[in-house]
Structure formats: C-alpha cells, structure tokens
Amino acid sequence: MLIVSQAPALAGSSALSPDKIHKSVHADLAGDGKAAFWVRLNNSADLSSAKRAVTKTDKARLVYEAKTTHAESSQAELRKLLTAAGAEFTPYWVVNAVQVKGGDRALADTIAKLPQVLGIDPVETVEFPADAAPPAAKPKPEAEAEYKAETKREGKPASKAKAASVLSWNLESINAPRVWNELGTRGENIVVGNIDSGAKFDHPALESQYRGRKANGTVDHNYSWFDPDRLCPTEAPCDDRSYGTGNLGVMVGGEALGFRVGVAPGAKWIAAKACDEVSRCGDSALLASAQWMLAPTDLGGHNPRPDLAPDIVSNSWQTQSWAPWWYQPLVEAWTTAGIFAVFPSGDLWDGGCGTTSGPGAEAANYSVGIYEQDGTISRLSQRGPGANGEIKPNLTAPGVSITTAAPDDTVLLTNGSAIASSHVAGTVALIWSRAPGLIGDIPATRALLDGTAIDVDDTRCGGTAADNNIAGEGRLDAYAAVRDAPVVPAGTLSGTVTGPTPPTDPTGRIGGVTVKVAGPVTRTTTTAGDGTWSLSRLPAGQYQVGVRHYGFRDSAVTATVVADQTATAHVVLTPSRTSIVSGTITVGGQPRAGAVVSVLGTSVFARTNANGRYQLQVAHGAHTLRTVSSSRCENTVYRPINVSGRLTDNAELPSRVDAFGYMCTPGPNNYLQGLEKVTPDSNFGVNITLPFPFTLYGQSHTTARVSSFGYINFASNYTIGLNTKLPSYQNPNGSLFAYWRYLSLDNRSGIYTGTYGTAPDRKYVVEWRSVHFLRDKTKRLSVSAVIGEDGTVGYHYRGIDHPDEAGASTTVGLENHNGTAGFEYSFNSPDALRNGQSLTFKLREPAG
Structure with a gap:
C-alpha cells in the first residue's frame, strides 16, 4: 500500500507556489519547518538513438548516456541552488528528479519558482500488502516454557515445505523440465535482476547462480549487489524478510534439500535491496535500485557499467493505487535499454474486478496473476481492468503453495503474484538463452509469451475467452514459448x-x-x-x-x-604501473586509528596508524577507495580515485545517525558496576524503578524491565532471548539492547543495579555480571548498561576473550517503542565487540 500524507492546503501559504507544491509537503513544512521532498523537472532525455540501436548492449549504453547527460544539464541550476543553500540532496538520472532532505519553506518556495520545476512532491513509502505477507516465521519464545522449548528447536521457519517429491508441481505445470530436457536450455548466459528485500546469496539453491561468485569460487559483490540504504550488516547480500530469496529461488534456483525450485537454474542473478525488515520500500530506495539495474555500480555506488545491466528485472513490490509518478519513465528506460521488466498483478483475497495493483496495472508493464495447482485462477489474484481499461493481468502463472528457497538455507512454501511473476522472469531467461536473437526485443518476447499461453475462458471482469481481466492471455506455458522462439545459428x-x-x-x-x-x-x-x-x-x-x-x-x-x-x-596481459596513494582518515576532525582503507574489488588494503595515516601502492587507473572505520559508529565511505601518479586522498568518516537522531561514539573503557544484586523472576526478568525520568525516542519513563537476556525494556514485559535485527516490528520494542542473546545465570552470576552521582548528572547502572552462554559456561562475560539523567546511554564490556563473545548471535543497539526506528550497532557480527570496549549513544546535536 502506498502511504501518502494527505493534509489539506494551509491558509496563508500562497507564497509557496501551491500549484507546484503538494499539500503533503505543505503539511510537513507546517510541522517543524522542515520536509523531505522530491523535485520533478519538466522535460526528459531523448532516447531515440537507443530505440534505433540493434543490440542490447548498445541500447543500454545509449540510454545511460542520454539520461545522465540530460540530467547533468537540466538539473544544473537546481543543483547549484541546493549546494549554495547547504541542502542535503540526491540527484537521479533515470528520471529527471532530485530528492531534497531537510528543506525549509524558503528553499521550497525558491525551488518552486524555477521554470523547469514541474512539481514538489512528498517522499513516500510503499508497503507490501498485508494479504501478501511472507510465510509464517518461527514464533518468538515468551517466558519460561517457550524459552526452554527454544533450546530444543532447529531454528527453521514454521512453514517449511514437507512434500517428498523432488520436482514441485509448479515447474511441471509450466513444462519447465521439458525445456531443460528436450530443448537443452536452462537459462545459460542470461542474467536476472531482482528488486526486493534482498537475497541469501550463499543459499545452496542460489550460490552457484549468483553473478558475484567467480569461476574460481571467490565472491565479489561489486556490480552484483546493491543496498542503497545500507540495511545489511555487512557488504554481502542479506534478506531479512524472505521475499527476495524466495522469488530468486523460483526464477533461477537450483536444488536444496532434495527440491528443485527454479525455472531457469542455469541463469545468473543480481539483486537490489529496496525493502526493509518490516516490508517498507522507500521510494528513494526503489528508484535508486531501478537506476542501478540500468547501470550497476561497485559497492560504493561509483563507476556505473550499463554493459553489466541484467537482461530481465523482476519487481516484487506492489501498491494498492497505480504506479507512482516516477515509475513510467523508469520502465520506459528499462524497455528502451532492452531489459524485460515483469510485475505482480497484486494479492487481495476475493478482491473482485478492477482491483489489480500498481505498477503492474499500467499498460506498459507486463503483469502476472496467480493460478493454483488444479489450474483455476486463485481467489488471491487481483483482477483487471488496469489503467485506461487495459486488460490485466497479462497472463497467469503458478502462485499457491510454491516450494522455494528460504533465508535460512532451507526451503519454504509461499504464495502470491510476486512468486507467480518470478515464473515468467525465469521463462524469459529460458527463451533468451535458447534464442539469443530475441535478447532485448521486448515486444517480440511479450508476443511469444502471450501467443503460447493456455487460454482461460473467464469473462466475468471483461475481455474475451482468449484475453480477459481474470487470466489475461491465459496460463504460462514455458515449453511452448521456448519451442516457438526463433533460434539462430x-x-x-x-x-x-x-x-x-x-x-x-x-x-x-x-x-x-x-x-x-x-x-x-x-x-x-x-x-x-x-x-x-x-x-x-x-x-x-x-x-x-x-x-x-x-x-x-x-x-x-x-x-x-x-x-x-x-x-x-587467448589474451596476454601486461602489468600496470603503480603509484603511492596516501592520506589521513578523521572522525569529527580527529585522526581515526585502525580504519581500513582498501581498493574496492582487490586485495590491496592498509590500516591507519595512531595519527590516522595510511599508504597504499595502487595500480594506475580508475578505482574506488573504501574506508571502514574501526568503530561501527561511523559510516563506511567510498571515494572514486584516478591514479596516474602519487596521490593524496583524505577522508572524513560521517557518524551513523538513525531515523530519530540517535548516534553513537566509541570510547575507552569506563566500566561502572552495579551496587545491589536483584533477582529475576520466573519469566527471566526483573522490574526496576529509575531514580530519575529517562527519555527514549521522545517518550519519558521511570520504570523498566531488565531481561536476563541482556536488554532493558521500557515498552512491555516481553522477555525474549532470540535476538533479531533492529529496528523490528517484532517484540521486544522500546529497549536498550546492551547484549541481546540467550544468556544464563548461575551462582557466579548476577544482575546488579545502582545509582552514581547527584542530580542533575546521575547515572543508573544495570550490570549483567559474569553471565554465561546458554549450555556453555566456558563463554562468560560482564556487560554494564549506564542510563544517564541527560538522556545518554552507555554500554561497557568486560571479559570478552573469545570470538563467539564478540557479537556472534547477539544484537547491540537501541529501538523505539513500535519498531519503526532504531540504531543497530551490530547484529550477529562476531567481530563487533572487544574486551574493554565502551559505546555511548546520544541524540545528535541540532544543526546551528
């Protein structure tokens, strides 16, 4: 569902060019005087040269050149204005738009007066519809019974596929095995891109198909993975919602646990993570991901390569309205570049006629509905007509009880039109693999899919027996489509x-x-x-x-x-010349020791010394330098360089800040012990009263519950040992996660509390002293959480002398009361903590 603020126009705001500025932006500006918004410009790039090109490579290159050149030119005045105003902004070239963060009334008014500006629109969020939720996840343990039961589980999702057959019904239904066995193709030489919740790149069914995995077994995520909002804990692909892994499994997956799950197991895949753990997909992340698909970049977002664009892009997200304003020019760019884009028709139980979702509802988008194992159209499949009375969906594919890959290396059963559309993406990979002369020819490929589909006579929502608003052109037949594709020598x-x-x-x-x-x-x-x-x-x-x-x-x-x-x-390579690249890495203007500076995509790296200095020997040419701080309190920085001689490159590492404004700083150990031992109750927690009010994410508290599992909960009495990522819609929320994992107490352990100092500078301490891991008393450590009367929070660590104690199976950070914002310092990261480490969390100082 597309979430848009719909505040009424404000009185006295006529100076803000109301014809151009959306009323939701007016409302945001009326709040705290600041707003994030999109600036749309009123002309677009000329793609005529790309449309005349013959090969997909030339098409992609010409689209990229036309789009980027046009954006540089048409956005020049706006970018200059924003730079002079000191505004934070991100220009996009795939559509002619710029996103502005934290703009004020005066800036919005000035922008609106530019003649090339078409409109100023709100930043929006797309959410996966509730009816399209992923398979049921493993339930959270609560209290003693669940805690004890959890220690005996294998930790697999509850809805695992249990069928004994090797080949799932959906693959046989579309005749995929006949393509493999009779026509001799499994999707070789084709690359499929997926915009979704991410991917488990090393899943047994997906690892060999990942384009980032090289023939020699090494993995290079450059140009094969994009995480625009840095939601994953490392630079490797991750999936915290299961959608992405499941859809990729159906498209290109191989075998896992005896199940063959993918339509085109010989194809390769790349992916972009545009959606978070609670199924929200920001429009900026979707747009950045779509732009990346046209010209994939390295991990730093530099050195775009349109020649590495995928052949096919599968879009798993949907809206209850039709396509956002930015989506049609984007799809036009994909299509002109020779990329086949496929969309779900939408999932809504018994939704009736005219319910098909965007962006698949648009005439230019190829959308897919759902049929079940007996061939009937599913009641979950949304019906047409689409935009302007267009017949929708275009066709249907299997989408109920589909066995596919799960993010925990197993398999699961799943439903939905996104899974159905993944069958079509895989089928196009089969077609183009066997008939490469069709690659990039979108109209001919669509005609082939349509013409070979099995008709479903159902005209209740309009259309004909051969093409209607319930089944489209009919049920997908991969074998017929590949068989009828023209094959060249x-x-x-x-x-x-x-x-x-x-x-x-x-x-x-x-x-x-x-x-x-x-x-x-x-x-x-x-x-x-x-x-x-x-x-x-x-x-x-x-x-x-x-x-x-x-x-x-x-x-x-x-x-x-x-x-x-x-x-x-056969090619013989000549070594390049090399030169020294050196510089200083700082944080807040101060040298940062221990930061790692590397040349992206190579094994060349150096660690900064006590003065923040580094030095590298780098081959001549264009590269990207990556700098990773010695603390997770700062963002990783990527900088393009061009080496032709000795080069100095300095970098300031910016602090990480969550959506509410919390940031963290590392520091030397200042461990404070608790003074009084408290005893947890039978639900593995103890209630406490603070000696002063403490404000967390804008809410004040005087009481809390300390969990035996390393966190302090201000929102509820949940006591849960199984840690998750932050933020998460799942309980516990509203908590300080000093060291969240299953921990146990014995006669050497205890939870201690105490107060230090005098008002208004008091500190309240909660200490988990000499606690040990569940079922392993050799893993033992102490953690101290210090709550400041000034609103700061400190975490301190003692006794970390094993890699497992340094953050594996542990969450460290803090979170608001409904799981919509949080600062995740680390999640299941075995190198996140060290003995004697301290962290301080506080709100960022207001600008100015």
Missing part, C-alpha cells in the same frame, strides 16, 4: 588469460579475470583458477574479447564464432 567461444607476473600460477595463467565478449550479443564471465573461460550459445559472428583485471592493463582481441563450432581467443 550459434557456437562456443573459449580461451585463456595469461600474464608474466603474479598473481599467476606457474604457467602464467590468471584466475578471476573479467572477460567481456561483445558482438551480436554481449556476455561477461570470469576465468577459472587455471585462467580458462568459455561461453556457449553465442550467435555466429565477430566478437571483441575484452579483458580487465586489477594490476594489469586492459587488453582486447577479436574472434569469429562459427555455428556448431568452438572458437578460441
């Missing part, structure tokens, strides 16, 4: 990459090298550990083989592929 191209210096094996062959083959189609692969590579199903013709590897100069050769033969292309 194709062959294989193989080769080796060698170099005269390390990193090579004794024969000079180099593993992990990126090889790009461009001709009638474009493909990218990497060399195996012995320097070899091979690409099959390449349409006959001439190709340029380009090779890129850190530490060597780019090189290229040409090769000709002949039908039903194997051509070879």
Whole structure:
C-alpha cells in the first residue's frame, strides 16, 4: 500500500507556489519547518538513438548516456541552488528528479519558482500488502516454557515445505523440465535482476547462480549487489524478510534439500535491496535500485557499467493505487535499454474486478496473476481492468503453495503474484538463452509469451475467452514459448588469460579475470583458477574479447564464432604501473586509528596508524577507495580515485545517525558496576524503578524491565532471548539492547543495579555480571548498561576473550517503542565487540 500524507492546503501559504507544491509537503513544512521532498523537472532525455540501436548492449549504453547527460544539464541550476543553500540532496538520472532532505519553506518556495520545476512532491513509502505477507516465521519464545522449548528447536521457519517429491508441481505445470530436457536450455548466459528485500546469496539453491561468485569460487559483490540504504550488516547480500530469496529461488534456483525450485537454474542473478525488515520500500530506495539495474555500480555506488545491466528485472513490490509518478519513465528506460521488466498483478483475497495493483496495472508493464495447482485462477489474484481499461493481468502463472528457497538455507512454501511473476522472469531467461536473437526485443518476447499461453475462458471482469481481466492471455506455458522462439545459428567461444607476473600460477595463467565478449550479443564471465573461460550459445559472428583485471592493463582481441563450432581467443596481459596513494582518515576532525582503507574489488588494503595515516601502492587507473572505520559508529565511505601518479586522498568518516537522531561514539573503557544484586523472576526478568525520568525516542519513563537476556525494556514485559535485527516490528520494542542473546545465570552470576552521582548528572547502572552462554559456561562475560539523567546511554564490556563473545548471535543497539526506528550497532557480527570496549549513544546535536 502506498502511504501518502494527505493534509489539506494551509491558509496563508500562497507564497509557496501551491500549484507546484503538494499539500503533503505543505503539511510537513507546517510541522517543524522542515520536509523531505522530491523535485520533478519538466522535460526528459531523448532516447531515440537507443530505440534505433540493434543490440542490447548498445541500447543500454545509449540510454545511460542520454539520461545522465540530460540530467547533468537540466538539473544544473537546481543543483547549484541546493549546494549554495547547504541542502542535503540526491540527484537521479533515470528520471529527471532530485530528492531534497531537510528543506525549509524558503528553499521550497525558491525551488518552486524555477521554470523547469514541474512539481514538489512528498517522499513516500510503499508497503507490501498485508494479504501478501511472507510465510509464517518461527514464533518468538515468551517466558519460561517457550524459552526452554527454544533450546530444543532447529531454528527453521514454521512453514517449511514437507512434500517428498523432488520436482514441485509448479515447474511441471509450466513444462519447465521439458525445456531443460528436450530443448537443452536452462537459462545459460542470461542474467536476472531482482528488486526486493534482498537475497541469501550463499543459499545452496542460489550460490552457484549468483553473478558475484567467480569461476574460481571467490565472491565479489561489486556490480552484483546493491543496498542503497545500507540495511545489511555487512557488504554481502542479506534478506531479512524472505521475499527476495524466495522469488530468486523460483526464477533461477537450483536444488536444496532434495527440491528443485527454479525455472531457469542455469541463469545468473543480481539483486537490489529496496525493502526493509518490516516490508517498507522507500521510494528513494526503489528508484535508486531501478537506476542501478540500468547501470550497476561497485559497492560504493561509483563507476556505473550499463554493459553489466541484467537482461530481465523482476519487481516484487506492489501498491494498492497505480504506479507512482516516477515509475513510467523508469520502465520506459528499462524497455528502451532492452531489459524485460515483469510485475505482480497484486494479492487481495476475493478482491473482485478492477482491483489489480500498481505498477503492474499500467499498460506498459507486463503483469502476472496467480493460478493454483488444479489450474483455476486463485481467489488471491487481483483482477483487471488496469489503467485506461487495459486488460490485466497479462497472463497467469503458478502462485499457491510454491516450494522455494528460504533465508535460512532451507526451503519454504509461499504464495502470491510476486512468486507467480518470478515464473515468467525465469521463462524469459529460458527463451533468451535458447534464442539469443530475441535478447532485448521486448515486444517480440511479450508476443511469444502471450501467443503460447493456455487460454482461460473467464469473462466475468471483461475481455474475451482468449484475453480477459481474470487470466489475461491465459496460463504460462514455458515449453511452448521456448519451442516457438526463433533460434539462430550459434557456437562456443573459449580461451585463456595469461600474464608474466603474479598473481599467476606457474604457467602464467590468471584466475578471476573479467572477460567481456561483445558482438551480436554481449556476455561477461570470469576465468577459472587455471585462467580458462568459455561461453556457449553465442550467435555466429565477430566478437571483441575484452579483458580487465586489477594490476594489469586492459587488453582486447577479436574472434569469429562459427555455428556448431568452438572458437578460441587467448589474451596476454601486461602489468600496470603503480603509484603511492596516501592520506589521513578523521572522525569529527580527529585522526581515526585502525580504519581500513582498501581498493574496492582487490586485495590491496592498509590500516591507519595512531595519527590516522595510511599508504597504499595502487595500480594506475580508475578505482574506488573504501574506508571502514574501526568503530561501527561511523559510516563506511567510498571515494572514486584516478591514479596516474602519487596521490593524496583524505577522508572524513560521517557518524551513523538513525531515523530519530540517535548516534553513537566509541570510547575507552569506563566500566561502572552495579551496587545491589536483584533477582529475576520466573519469566527471566526483573522490574526496576529509575531514580530519575529517562527519555527514549521522545517518550519519558521511570520504570523498566531488565531481561536476563541482556536488554532493558521500557515498552512491555516481553522477555525474549532470540535476538533479531533492529529496528523490528517484532517484540521486544522500546529497549536498550546492551547484549541481546540467550544468556544464563548461575551462582557466579548476577544482575546488579545502582545509582552514581547527584542530580542533575546521575547515572543508573544495570550490570549483567559474569553471565554465561546458554549450555556453555566456558563463554562468560560482564556487560554494564549506564542510563544517564541527560538522556545518554552507555554500554561497557568486560571479559570478552573469545570470538563467539564478540557479537556472534547477539544484537547491540537501541529501538523505539513500535519498531519503526532504531540504531543497530551490530547484529550477529562476531567481530563487533572487544574486551574493554565502551559505546555511548546520544541524540545528535541540532544543526546551528
């Protein structure tokens, strides 16, 4: 559901150009005088050259060039104005828009007066509809009975698939095995992109299909993973909601626990995480993810590569209204770039006619409804018509009781039109793999899907027996679609990459090298550990083989592929020159020791000394420097550099700040002990009364409940040992999580409280002293949480002498009272804490 503030226009606000400024932005500005908003500009890039291009590679490149050039030009005056005003803003090129954060009335008024500005719109959030919720998760343990039961569980989601068959009904229903066995394709050489809640990249059914996994077994997440809001605890892909992993499983998954789950298990996947743990998808994250799909970047968001755009993009989110203002120009850009985009029709039980959801409801978007195992259209599948009376959905696919991959490396059963649309994404991968001449030809591919679908005669919502608003063109038939696809003569191209210096094996062959083959189609692969590579199903013709590897100069050769033969292309690389890159890393203007500065995508790194200084020997060329602080209180910083000689590059690491304004600072140990021992009750907690009011996320408290499991709860009496990410809609909320995990007390342990100081500078201490891990008394430590009368919170740690004690299976941070905001210092991170460490959380000082 699209959540939009709909406040009425305000009296006396005519100076703010009401014809351009949305009333929700007016309302936000009337509150605290600040608002985040979108600025839409009134013209768009000329994509005519891209529309005339023949190959998908040329289409993508020309769309990227036209869009970025146009944005630089048309947004120049606005960007200059925002920079001069000191405003925080993010320009986008995939649509002609700029997002402004924290703008005031005067700034909004000035922007609205620019003639090129079409409108100023609110920042919005898309939420997965409640009826499309993921499979039931493992229940939270509450109180003693659940706590004891939890110690005996395996920790798997409750709705695991239990069928004994190896091949699920949905794959047989669309005839996917016939494609694999009779037509000889499983989606090889095709890349599918997914915009969703993320992915479990090392799931047994997905790990070999991940484009970031190289032929030599190493993993490089650059250009294969995008997390615009940095929701994952590390740079690796994660999935905290199961949608993304499940949808990818149906698209390209292999085998897990004896189940074959994917339509196109030979295809590769990449993903962008636009949605969070509570199923909210911010429009800025969706737009950034969609833009990234057109030109994937490295992990720092730099060095975009339109040549690495996926062939297909699956969109799992939906709205109860139709598409947001920014979505149609985005889909036009995808389509013009030769990317096939697929959308769910929406999930609403017995929703009736005219209920189909955006953005799939739009005429330009290919949307998919749901049918069940017996072939009937599911009551969950939303019906058309769509925008302007368009027949919707376009067709239907299996979407009930579908076995797929789960984020915990197992499998689960799931439902929904997003899962149904994943079948179509996988089918397009099969079509384009067998018939590469169709790659990038969206109209012909849609016609093929439509023309081979099995008709469903149901005209209750309008349409005909062959094309109606309940089943669209009918039920998906992957075999018929792939069978009828025009096949062109194709062959294989193989080769080796060698170099005269390390990193090579004794024969000079180099593993992990990126090889790009461009001709009638474009493909990218990497060399195996012995320097070899091979690409099959390449349409006959001439190709340029380009090779890129850190530490060597780019090189290229040409090769000709002949039908039903194997051509070879061998490349010898020449080492690059190197130069010194050095600088100083600071936090708040002060040197930060122990920060790690690395060249992204390489093994080159250095750690800053006590003066914050680092020095690297870097190959000449364009790179991205990544700087990771020694504390999780600061954001990781990425900086593009171009090395042609000695270079100085300094960086200031910005503090992490949560949505409410909390930030943290590291410091030397100032451990305060509790003074009086308190005894937990039978529900593993003890109620306390504070000696002064304490404000957490704007709410004042004088009482709390201390859990034996390392946290202090101000919102409820929940005592739960199984930790989660922050923020989370699940209990407990409104808490200080000093060291949240299953902990136990014995005769050496205790919970202690105490008060230090005098008003108005008192501190109240809660100490978990010498507590040990559940079922492991050798893992023992002490944690002190210090609540300040000034609203600050301190966490202090003693006795951490094992990696498991340093944050594995543990959550550290704080959270508001309904799970919508929180500061997650760490989640299940075995290197997050160290002995003697202290953390202080406080609200950011107001600007000015």
